[in-house]
Amino acid sequence: MATAQVPQSSSAHAAQQRPPLWRDAGVLKWFAQIVALVLVVGTLWFLSTEAVDNLEAGGISPGTEWLNGPANIQLSEGIDTVPNSAGRALWSGMVTNLRLAVIGIILSTILGLAVGLARLSNNWLANKAASIFIETLRNIPVLVQILLWLTILTSIGALTPDRGPISGWLIISQKGVSGPRIFLADGFYQWAVLMGLAGVVTYFVRKSLNAKRDREGGTSQAGKATVAIMGVSAVVFWFINPIVGFLGTPLQAISDGWGGIPQPVMQAILSALAAGAAVNWIRRFLNSRRTPAGLAKLTDDDYFRMIFAGIAALLAVIVLWRWWPGLSSWIINSGSDFWQVAADKFGDGRGARPLDGMKPTVSEGRFANYGPTGWTLTVFAAALLFGLVFYTASFIAEIIRGGILAVAKGQTEAAAALGLSRSQALRKVILPQAFRIVMPPLGNQYLNITKNTSLAIAVGLSDVVQVGQSLANKNNQFLTVFAIWMLFYLACSLTISLIVNTINARLAIVER
Amino acid sequence: MTASFTDPNAALSPELAARDDMINCRGVKKWFGDFQALKGVDLTVKDREVMVVLGPSGSGKSTLIRCINRLEVHQEGDITVDGIELTNDLRNIDKIRSEVGMVFQQFNLFPHLTVLDNITLAPIWVRKKARVEAEATARALLERVGIPEQADKFPGQLSGGQQQRVAIARSLAMEPKIMLFDEPTSALDPEMISEVLDVMKGLADSGMTMVVVTHEMGFAREVADRLVFMEEGNVVEINEPGAFFTNPNSDRTKLFLSQIL
Numbered sequence: 001m002a003t004a005q006v007p008q009s010s011s012a013h014a015a016q017q018r019p020p021l022w023r024d025a026g027v028l029k030w031f032a033q034i035v036a037l038v039l040v041v042g043t044l045w046f047l048s049t050e051a052v053d054n055l056e057a058g059g060i061s062p063g064t065e066w067l068n069g070p071a072n073i074q075l076s077e078g079i080d081t082v083p084n085s086a087g088r089a090l091w092s093g094m095v096t097n098l099r100l101a102v103i104g105i106i107l108s109t110i111l112g113l114a115v116g117l118a119r120l121s122n123n124w125l126a127n128k129a130a131s132i133f134i135e136t137l138r139n140i141p142v143l144v145q146i147l148l149w150l151t152i153l154t155s156i157g158a159l160t161p162d163r164g165p166i167s168g169w170l171i172i173s174q175k176g177v178s179g180p181r182i183f184l185a186d187g188f189y190q191w192a193v194l195m196g197l198a199g200v201v202t203y204f205v206r207k208s209l210n211a212k213r214d215r216e217g218g219t220s221q222a223g224k225a226t227v228a229i230m231g232v233s234a235v236v237f238w239f240i241n242p243i244v245g246f247l248g249t250p251l252q253a254i255s256d257g258w259g260g261i262p263q264p265v266m267q268a269i270l271s272a273l274a275a276g277a278a279v280n281w282i283r284r285f286l287n288s289r290r291t292p293a294g295l296a297k298l299t300d301d302d303y304f305r306m307i308f309a310g311i312a313a314l315l316a317v318i319v320l321w322r323w324w325p326g327l328s329s330w331i332i333n334s335g336s337d338f339w340q341v342a343a344d345k346f347g348d349g350r351g352a353r354p355l356d357g358m359k360p361t362v363s364e365g366r367f368a369n370y371g372p373t374g375w376t377l378t379v380f381a382a383a384l385l386f387g388l389v390f391y392t393a394s395f396i397a398e399i400i401r402g403g404i405l406a407v408a409k410g411q412t413e414a415a416a417a418l419g420l421s422r423s424q425a426l427r428k429v430i431l432p433q434a435f436r437i438v439m440p441p442l443g444n445q446y447l448n449i450t451k452n453t454s455l456a457i458a459v460g461l462s463d464v465v466q467v468g469q470s471l472a473n474k475n476n477q478f479l480t481v482f483a484i485w486m487l488f489y490l491a492c493s494l495t496i497s498l499i500v501n502t503i504n505a506r507l508a509i510v511e512r
Numbered sequence: 513m514t515a516s517f518t519d520p521n522a523a524l525s526p527e528l529a530a531r532d533d534m535i536n537c538r539g540v541k542k543w544f545g546d547f548q549a550l551k552g553v554d555l556t557v558k559d560r561e562v563m564v565v566l567g568p569s570g571s572g573k574s575t576l577i578r579c580i581n582r583l584e585v586h587q588e589g590d591i592t593v594d595g596i597e598l599t600n601d602l603r604n605i606d607k608i609r610s611e612v613g614m615v616f617q618q619f620n621l622f623p624h625l626t627v628l629d630n631i632t633l634a635p636i637w638v639r640k641k642a643r644v645e646a647e648a649t650a651r652a653l654l655e656r657v658g659i660p661e662q663a664d665k666f667p668g669q670l671s672g673g674q675q676q677r678v679a680i681a682r683s684l685a686m687e688p689k690i691m692l693f694d695e696p697t698s699a700l701d702p703e704m705i706s707e708v709l710d711v712m713k714g715l716a717d718s719g720m721t722m723v724v725v726t727h728e729m730g731f732a733r734e735v736a737d738r739l740v741f742m743e744e745g746n747v748v749e750i751n752e753p754g755a756f757f758t759n760p761n762s763d764r765t766k767l768f769l770s771q772i773l
Contacts, residue, residue, distance in 0.1 A: 214643030413583050414620035418634035419610040432624050
């Protein structure tokens with residue numbers, strides 16, 4: 001009896017009496033959080049003020065005003081090769097990076113998937129070829145590969161006005177590839193609106209056809225119906241697109257209304273959004289801690305997160321009103337401009353053709369060069385792209401192979417035993433599970449290829465790093481340029497992470 | 513004497529002997545590299561017969577039933593299922609697989625699909641059934657295996673015994689003529705074994721042709737029409753349950769029984 005009572009009373013005793021502060025895990029945790037915060041903020045503050053002071057002592061004041069000044073540089077290629085301001089030059093470089101990243105991600109995924117599947121194939125030749133591809137390319141540094149591609153590509157024949165293979169349509173030379181450019185013409189927006197309507201119709205037709213399949217069995221005709229509706233619509237609307245020109249008037253009204261929003265109102269709206277987001281986050285967070293038995297006991301960590309959400313919202317509001325009122329007027333102006341552009345695209349029913357095209361041209365000067373009319377991929381961009389795509393594809397191939405092999409063999413067997421064909425098993429059973437395994441490492445490769453576009457500097461391509469370096473030299477503004485580089489790559493990477501994480505969360509398998 | 517108790521038609525009751533052959537294996541041999549897993553197996557399973565295959569691990573029991581629906585490819589001999597010969601002809605393989613259901617030791621449910629979708633997947637995509645009809649069948653089957661309330665859960669949320677019962681329902685949804693069971697209770701906690709065995713007994717009572725690889729002697733004795741004892745890729749004895757447990761023909765069977773009973 002006595003032995004049973006002793007542990008009871010001692011545990012009740014321990015719960016009531018708090019330990020001294022230096023041994024209280026709860027207090028220590030909070031203390032550590034605050035110390036870490038102070039250290040991080042303090043270090044950053046010290047470094048930045050120190051840098052600014054020293055630079056100012058040397059006669060340089062770091063800032064952003066110079067971005068509006070003249071660029072005085074010429075870009076090797078990009079959306080704007082003779083930019084009228086430094087900011088525009090940087091933007092042109094960023095677009096080059098983004099283009100390379102997007103095309104690179106698409107191509108390396110396709111190539112990686114093909115090589116990965118080939119390496120799993122029972123076909124001896126495909127299997128060995130894939131192995132050699134992977135083992136060679138992933139073991140050579142990407143910079144060496146890019147330079148190798150550049151050497152190979154610049155050994156193609158020199159550009160002359162009548163050069164082929166299809167003279168006047170497709171030209172391949174040591175300066176790159178140039179082919180016809182297809183671009184959006186005036187009628188495109190009308191056409192796009194009509195195609196959107198066709199898309200809505202298709203959606204409902206597909207839904208009803210799939211529902212019919214569910215009700216009556218057999219094979220759904222949804223795929224054929226989609227091709228038929230969208231194909232016929234595309235052709236018909238090509239000719240009758242001006243009928244939606246009347247949309248210009250309401251869009252103009254929206255533009256005018258948007259431009260009429262007073263700045264304080266926009267600031268209030270944005271503040272409300274920030275505060276609402278924080279409140280919503282905290283509410284959802286608390287809901288996620290709610291159990292059937294009531295609210296679960298919140299940990300210190302949970303409180304810290306909620307307080308942090310509140311502080312973040314408060315900071316956002318202060319920034320909006322005190323330090324950056326320009327943001328609100330920018331949103332008002334650019335929003336109005338956006339609707340104005342949309343209204344212009346629809347005015348007075350103009351625009352016969354949605355798309356237009358131009359053939360490539362070769363300008364003859366002291367050195368022949370590609371004219372601006374065609375769609376051109378220069379050898380520099382091609383060397384960088386090939387290097388990045390082949391290098392990244394070799395890693396993606398291994399990720400795909402790993403993902404498929406990681407799906408238990410029993411899954412394939414169970415699908416086979418049920419009578420599913422090999423392709424049905426792949427589509428319905430193996431790939432949905434492999435995709436889940438593959439997604440996180442695949443996201444890493446997408447981040448890598450995006451960051452590696454900065455190797456453009458090796459082939460003299462005007463990307464954000466190369467442009468930024470030139471501008472920093474001219475303006476003595478390394479601090480700002482570094483900040484812009486970091487923010488740019490950070491924004492790209494975080495966007496990719498966000499997409500990958502969203503997909504991951506959707507694919508997660510429910511257990512327990 | 514030796515030939516008599518490994519004869520594929522040994523120990524058949526007159527009633528069973530009169531029925532059609534459902535599965536016929538003749539001289540089936542199978543190698544994994546240089547290891548011979550099956551050394552010429554002769555076996556006949558009659559229509560609506562329950563055959564239980566026993567034997568120590570590594571004796572080729574699983575390999576044998578996996579050859580019957582071609583999850584493993586046999587290299588010599590003939591296997592005929594319901595009159596269809598198992599060859600490289602893909603059409604024959606598809607036909608046999610749609611007639612033969614299989615339940616695995618590790619359940620092998622599809623973890624990314626709900627219980628209901630697990631069961632309706634093959635009927636919808638292989639049999640081209642209407643979803644509404646397939647779901648109604650699936651719910652009826654879940655009722656039959658005793659877990660109608662789990663239809664919308666995912667496999668990871670179920671206990672082992674429940675998962676195995678879903679696996680049985682999934683196979684039954686294809687309306688097979690033959691069910692193969694590959695150690696269906698070996699991965700289960702003891703208290704879950706009986707719930708799966710009960711479902712299997714119900715299936716046997718309903719007249720399903722079954723080939724069961726198991727170590728559950730109680731089930732073998734109670735439900736089996738005939739028992740097959742295998743060792744090292746050979747069929748050592750085929751006998752009816754009573755004689756098998758009380759008076760086995762081969763010394764090897766006696767030794768096996770003395771070790772496990």
